[in-house]
Amino acid sequence: MPLPSSTVENYLKTIFKAQSAQQDRKRLVPMGHLAHALGVVPGTATTMVKALAESGLVDYEPYAGVRLTPAGEKLAALVLRRHRLMELFLVKVVGMSWAEVHDEAERLEHAASDKLIDRIDTMLGCPATDPHGDPIPDSSGSMVTPDYQTLLTCPLGETVVLTRVTDQDATFLRFLEGNSLKPGQMLRVETRDDAADQVVVRGRNNRQIAIGMRAAAKLQVVPAGYGAEAAGVDSPA
Amino acid sequence: MPLPSSTVENYLKTIFKAQSAQQDRKRLVPMGHLAHALGVVPGTATTMVKALAESGLVDYEPYAGVRLTPAGEKLAALVLRRHRLMELFLVKVVGMSWAEVHDEAERLEHAASDKLIDRIDTMLGCPATDPHGDPIPDSSGSMVTPDYQTLLTCPLGETVVLTRVTDQDATFLRFLEGNSLKPGQMLRVETRDDAADQVVVRGRNNRQIAIGMRAAAKLQVVPAGYGAEAAGVDSPA
């Protein structure tokens, strides 16, 4: 019952995110996926997951996969809370770029005390989302994950608000920033061309921006003026 | 040559502080002292120190003790820099109490990147001392450690400025704060009574404060108006 190591925290967080990413979040996460996401060989993940199961943090079915127990889910959500609050803090208070805060938070999330995190939460006014639009769990570990549409699935021609970016790669984030593609930005999808693998959107100052479909799928949106505030969009300007 | 683990960083920092604390800072630090300061058994310290010697970070003489090499000294100073800048940041920007920032910084010092530390340094205006008056090494790892007098050794009756507190215990720090005994505060030592183990000082609002000699030795001072600014005192009000 000692406090979980950062290794354990990372395993739980990764399982949590993998479960959230699949449509049925009660399904088992395959060992291979987990190992790949953590950058370890599959055998290592198996060993670790068996230990986590022993501690009651996950359910483990050999050859099938792993799933968080309620206890594991709560712990994972609190790690995610520390991560996302820390990211927003680094952007808003410290003035770091949204492209670099992920790596920083990846380490700080294991070192910051609950006291510090609560202080940050208060200082930021109990925010609902982080700089990338990811929802921030509350201090009890619960979180709402709205099922947004993406620039690939939203209706053509209608104005939408960018709400979430589901890729933390620094280069990608810098590209988006250079094109004013940050959460809160209003957009309209002009055309989609499957053959050319291209989506053209009109963004800030009516400027046209063309991006590939792989990238477009990483940009989540809501219809303009509908639930934008509820989704935590800061400045729908 | 991988980056040093937090365990290694803690060993180096502890050796550094032990060397600084002894009058001749080139003397060897006994294994027993090191082990006690780190909260490990002596055998553990011996094992670790031999590994550090292998990496060229310390000089180790069996049965005599350990001392930092120039490489180890630089690394240690940079850990201390991260620790102290983080403490000041937590007090000044995050609004935490000076009594609780030490424990927090004890973990954050291993997680914060150089980029974050530089950002904090700039934000704070490249401060010379932390909330407890401890000097902050610069980014090259050099640091001046003035040899202050204490409330036990300073002249009676003369006005002095409190510059440094050499004990991080939270309860002690809260006691000091409750009596306005923080760096920058002007004081006068009225009486010293060896038999009663008591030092009486006159502090803020001419209020009299009596403390034991053990505690008085932990409060470092400089003559008022002389080198106070150079020592990084913030508000000699």
Add this chain to the structure above:
DNA sequence: ATTATATTTTTGAACAATCAAAACCGATAC
């Protein structure tokens, strides 16, 4: 010099986390 005491080192073992490579299982394909 001999003895006693305190400190230090060594030895043997443990735990956490990891990998490489061999063995294994399960879902398809024939």
Add this chain to the structure above:
DNA sequence: GTATCGGTTTTGATTGTTCAAAAATATAAT
């Protein structure tokens, strides 16, 4: 049903960090 193949688990080993207890050393006392 047997062969095949990707994913999974086992096995055996390594590294880092730690402890308990035994052995060794240095220093101080007699």
